[in-house]
Amino acid sequence: MTLTNEPPSSPPSSPFSTPLDTLLDRVEKDMAEDLVPAEIFNNEDVFRAEMERIFTNTWVFVAHESEIPEAGDFVQRRIGLDPVIVTRDGKGGVNVLSNYCRHRGTQVCQTDAGNTRFFTCPYHGWTYANDGRLIGTPLRQRAYGEPLDPDLWSLKRAPKVENRKGFVFASLSADVPDLEEWLGGGGWMLDLITQLHPDGMRVAGPPERYVVNGDWKTAAENFAGDIYHLPTLHFSVQEVDMLQGVQGSCEIGRTYEFENGHTFAGHAWTKAVHPGFTLWGYPDEYKEKFDLSGLDEAQRFVVDHQPPTVGTLFPNLSYIRMFSPVPGGPPAVMTSFRQWQPVAPGKLELWNWQFVWNFQDEESARHDYVSGQYYFGSAGLFEQDDTVAWEGVARAGASPWMRKEELKFNYQQSRTSPVDSTPDPDWTGPGVHRNTGYGEHVQFNFLRQWLKAMRGEARTDAATTEGTQA
Ligand code: FES
Ligand SMILES: [Fe+2]
Numbered sequence: 001m002t003l004t005n006e007p008p009s010s011p012p013s014s015p016f017s018t019p020l021d022t023l024l025d026r027v028e029k030d031m032a033e034d035l036v037p038a039e040i041f042n043n044e045d046v047f048r049a050e051m052e053r054i055f056t057n058t059w060v061f062v063a064h065e066s067e068i069p070e071a072g073d074f075v076q077r078r079i080g081l082d083p084v085i086v087t088r089d090g091k092g093g094v095n096v097l098s099n100y101c102r103h104r105g106t107q108v109c110q111t112d113a114g115n116t117r118f119f120t121c122p123y124h125g126w127t128y129a130n131d132g133r134l135i136g137t138p139l140r141q142r143a144y145g146e147p148l149d150p151d152l153w154s155l156k157r158a159p160k161v162e163n164r165k166g167f168v169f170a171s172l173s174a175d176v177p178d179l180e181e182w183l184g185g186g187g188w189m190l191d192l193i194t195q196l197h198p199d200g201m202r203v204a205g206p207p208e209r210y211v212v213n214g215d216w217k218t219a220a221e222n223f224a225g226d227i228y229h230l231p232t233l234h235f236s237v238q239e240v241d242m243l244q245g246v247q248g249s250c251e252i253g254r255t256y257e258f259e260n261g262h263t264f265a266g267h268a269w270t271k272a273v274h275p276g277f278t279l280w281g282y283p284d285e286y287k288e289k290f291d292l293s294g295l296d297e298a299q300r301f302v303v304d305h306q307p308p309t310v311g312t313l314f315p316n317l318s319y320i321r322m323f324s325p326v327p328g329g330p331p332a333v334m335t336s337f338r339q340w341q342p343v344a345p346g347k348l349e350l351w352n353w354q355f356v357w358n359f360q361d362e363e364s365a366r367h368d369y370v371s372g373q374y375y376f377g378s379a380g381l382f383e384q385d386d387t388v389a390w391e392g393v394a395r396a397g398a399s400p401w402m403r404k405e406e407l408k409f410n411y412q413q414s415r416t417s418p419v420d421s422t423p424d425p426d427w428t429g430p431g432v433h434r435n436t437g438y439g440e441h442v443q444f445n446f447l448r449q450w451l452k453a454m455r456g457e458a459r460t461d462a463a464t465t466e467g468t469q470a
Contacts, residue, residue, distance in 0.1 A: 020045045024454055026406075034415060034440075035408040036447060041215040042346030042397030046454075050342065054315055054453045055080025056172040059182050061317040061339060062086050062096055064353065065166045066202035072115040072130060075206075078341050079172055084158065085109045085119070086168065089131040096158035096170040097132045108155070113206060128155050165191070166200055185430035186262030186313045192299040193308065193319065193335075196279075196290040199358035201335070204369040207351040210378045214390030215397065216316055216340040216348040217450060222386065223310045223318035223338075224446040225265025227253040227437030228413070233385045242325060242374075242381065248272070250419075253437015254306040258430060260458070261449025263442045264311030264319075270304065278304040281323035282333050289359055298429035314449050316340045324371040334372030346394035350387070352376060414439040 074087040083099035106123040127136035132155040158170035162179040256264040341349040356365040421439030452458040
């Protein structure tokens, strides 16, 4: 008898290797062929390891300082699965504290944001100052006699916290490179996005949040620079006349790959629209206010001719800026930073902050905010398209049938495309730059870093571009 549905044989594994190690071996082997096993996008073992090996071992964005401008301000955030409280203490310092009471673990902060000098645990009332110090225990004389030593019983703090030009990152491991070194070219790109005006940017409100039944990596790799999906998934935006030219977007696509998996992709708007369409198409009254003197020559070239439209700072902070007309209104450019919060295998919570310039008045800021919501927001045109597609990826990743088939996703565009996607030899900025949106190199830059991090190899190699596809 012939079995037509016989599953492919699994690679041999050492008697001491775990199923996860075996899977990672398979990922490595497949990636050498520009393939990726579907199951990494929805897998219990992978998810658990991501939380332990990536999210507790690297810099993760937690807040923008404009969310906590005053002493006592706080926001509740997440690093992987762990709730943290980001506070501005009385001395102006920023603290990233674990939101687990040291008595039994209950969350001492139960709200998203506010202003307070201390947090009182709702369970038995242990109380902590907003810098994390234990300052009170109910019925202390009878319950404990001596005061508990705050050096021993304060809230756990993230071992590393850095505020880089308003963007606050924390690491749950002390054994990480400095943030500047870790971001490398990603920081260079962040500067040309957010430092166009000396007063900088602010959040336009608290982050909008919604659950997507998709894997956090799917969203991160899309925002790393999946320009190829625009003409298909987002064609409706062209149909309703909100954005023309999505059909040709790979032709005018420009990509930027940096060390440590940070990746951006933009468009050559001055070529596609008209020569004066510099700086993302910002209206002249914005351009007049910008001060570009702090940018280097390559940054000037990028902002003038092919600014980043999207990007991902590994692991889970992404960005998008594009011109986004509100029908019938004046032109606008929206800026969103978004975080793909892992919730469970194949499930993420999307956090979306709209950003505006500090020089904008309320009315102009609101206009840009509304235009941003038209495109990227829970009811935004782009957002709805994307999230439906991403949910399909997670479904395939968890499929029993596809596990049996050892389904692999195809990232092989660079192997067969006639378009030249080799690195630009004239590029003078950091990392690798390519003059096309074809090639799927950007997704691999992100996924290679993911594999390194999953293997525990990602912490000490901040200065290498090794692993970037040539
Ligand atoms: S768990 Fe917080 S006081 Fe007991
Ligand atoms: Fe999209």
